[in-house]
Amino acid sequence: MGFELKRRLVGGVLLGACVWLAGCAATSGGGALPAPVLQALDQAGLPADSLGLMAFALDDPRAALLHNERRSMQPASTMKLLTTVVALDQLGPNARGHTDLLADAAPQGDTIEGPLYLRGGADADLDFAALWQLLGDLRERGVRRIAGGLVLDRSLFHPARMDQGLPPFDEAPEFQYNVVPDALQLNGNLLGFALSADGQAVSAQVRPAWAPVDLRSALSLNDKPCSEWEDGWLTPEAALQPDAGQGARMRIELRGSFPRNCSKLVALNLVDRSLLADAAVRALWAQLGGELLGATREGATPGTASLLATHRGRALAELAWGMNKRSDNPLTRMVYLRLGVDAGKPAGADRTADAAGRAVREWFQRQRIDATGLVLDNGSGLSRSERISPMQLAALLQTAHRGLHAPELLASLPIVGVDSPWTRRLKGSPAAGRARIKTGSLRNVAAVAGYVLDARDRTWVLVAFINDERASAGRPALDALIDWVARQGQ
Template sequence: MVRFALLTAALLLAGCATTAVPDPVQAALDKAGLPADSLGFVLQPLDGSRPALQRRADAAMAPASTMKLVTATVALDQLGINHRGRTELLAASAPINGIIQGPLILRGGADPDLDWPALWWLLRQLRESGVREIRGGLVVDRTLFQPTRFDIGLPPFDEAPEFDYNVIPDALHLNGSLLDFELQAAADGVTARPLPALTGLSVDASAMTLSSRPCKDWDEYWKPALVQPAGDGWALKLQGAFPANCSQRAPLQIVDRQWLVTHAVRQLWGELGGRMGPGDTQGAAPAGAVVLATHRGRPLAEVLRGVMKRSDNALTRLIYLQLGAQAAQPGEATLAASERVVRDWLKGHGVDTAALVLDNGSGLSRSERVSPALLAGVLRAGQRGDHAPELLGTLPIAGVDGTLSRRLKDGPAAGQARLKTGTLRDAVGLAGFVPDAQGRPWVFVALLNDPDAARKGRPVLDALVNWVATQR
């Protein structure tokens, strides 16, 4: 520690841009067998009372989910803490004598809270207004974003496209494009059923075997389901192995989302005593369409707390797309507009974007890149902004909650550091604020990129957090 302190002091006095790796962090790197050059960091008291300690500060590095800090900070400023997505039921003209002559239109407005109860309540509002018959079918309007379906034709991120972290959202984010499946180990195999049960959907788990894995690791031997059309529905055949003596409710992206929407609406509407004619499709609501019922999601500041604490990829992508939808020029793709908004915001706050590569704003990407200095600049700008308390409140607390609930529990940073985590197979990161031994918050950014980062890198970052927490 004395060697490191003397070396750091000498480097700072000389104005050197690179700081030596602290002894406990170097020890963690050596134990993990990771090279020092895999680590980049920027560490500095938020009040600027000491020069920044930094290493590879300007390197373009994979951020993993620390990228969510960029999206969250820009969104709070550009969309506002009270921004709310919404879902609407519309018709081309007002109902007459309880009858909608044409189709019912379900228009998505990037509502993060459109779950099954919310959809039921929308239809209930319509039914209680006196509507009993819809003579057209259902039109699903996803045109808030362009193109309307980013997921179509896009190669899967990894070998588990059915899991919730891989959902690529569109403007109608009904139940996160997921359907729950209740999986239950039985004496002779596995049983499964969808929740809610939808007419036309069958599930066969007879090919699944029982494993000796702990129940918490139920997805270790999961294999993608076989999906076959069956009349107007789907037949799903689940595969892989499931732990014995285990029961799980798994939200999965297996069923086509357009089918899911149309059949859920029809089934709920029928259960409410309504009738609906044939002809379901996707398209835009006509000009002058009449709004018949509305559901509003929670304000952005509330949504972001859950997004950041649990590192929700799909909702981060939804928020990133809303940045573009709000600013898009005629004919401009939404993702291109989102990138323009983020880059303009960063430049407006004096943050160098030379290392920045944007994809979807969530960090679930093989191409996204930031530098430690860029993330540090975002953190400083966020804390100077009007929404600093809201942003700080979204970050996981060391050893307490979110993605840090099981990390840094026993060290000096426990209960004090607030940090966004990030993990990909070849990248781990932590970025946020760490109070030192005198209670001064430090801007903390540490990224580690290496083929073994996910397996070996977290203890290195945790050692750096604890080192900052002991500084005076």
């Protein structure tokens, strides 16, 4: 192949004779790279020093391709692999979130005299249909009237509302990928907006129609293709309106431009999440023939409350598919926070995210992987602060491949040449259909991490990060690296 792998002591019990510690024999800081990778970097105008990578065959891990492998770098969404692996090991593949309905005392006849508690348990599947089913279970118990209002309990995580006071990650806080989760994640904190344009004007409606929204469209028309509708989009204006006799409502104005002769149903995070939960419970309960009196507030469920109905989300092994194939940020962040709850409920001013970080570091210690330079934030990679080295992530992937839950992890990874974002990349490469690779992308990051089968059907671990303001131009170099690994052993 015109390139010789470096045979060094780059690992520990996992890779040979010493652990993944700074005291191991020195590895390359910027060694030679395969010619196709260097050529692609040069064409992109990127320095070789912007790349950090580690690649090795699982059956011969001492012969590794190394370049800046110890450098702590931004991983973007490849960080989701860390959350997936640790969660499968710590929580178990059958772990499920749940949502509960409770009351202070058993119903009297068809009435709950006190409030109804809607308690969030990190249920990633609590959409409007699941809420309808949950409330339907309560109606089937004979309950019709709730006299004491509604209490929304998000207290599983601390703080209960992590979104409050948090600056937006970028200029598009209304889109799904930017939603900050909480323990009562109703419909992903999203509401549907149906946009439709002919040749004259743009119309907009809110879905479902019962949502407490006064919607105005100030969208003008443009001549872009419908597939590029986001190009003319501007962040809508949204404001919570005080109670005017019909309950609080959101006033939303859509801004920017929208393509002619185009229709889209867009899920947006624009409605106050407590207002949305209140409106959903009241509307669905009324549809079921129920009556809900009293106000809605946020609070904790008393320990003496009686459980009336429960909705259980999908198992973690199924959620992992969305975490990695869809690269779902809010879902991954929620699973990461569950690691903090599993490690013990945080006390005092301790944050659940901090407890989750400790759980990850303890897992690294048990696996004898050095965590020096590891920086954790929310576990999804949608962060300016998260850092991990190629060597650390490669060690994690090697550990996972030998672990009990390797099948669940592998099933969750995008297949090169088949799944998004690979449907148009590496189609003619021997890696197509034979590599399972998670990608990552931020303004200044392009990354890949996962497993590749080579020409002799050996499984390789591959991790590569590009950190540079022009990182997106370096994707062909990452593709060339995957292709190079897939051709080994020809």
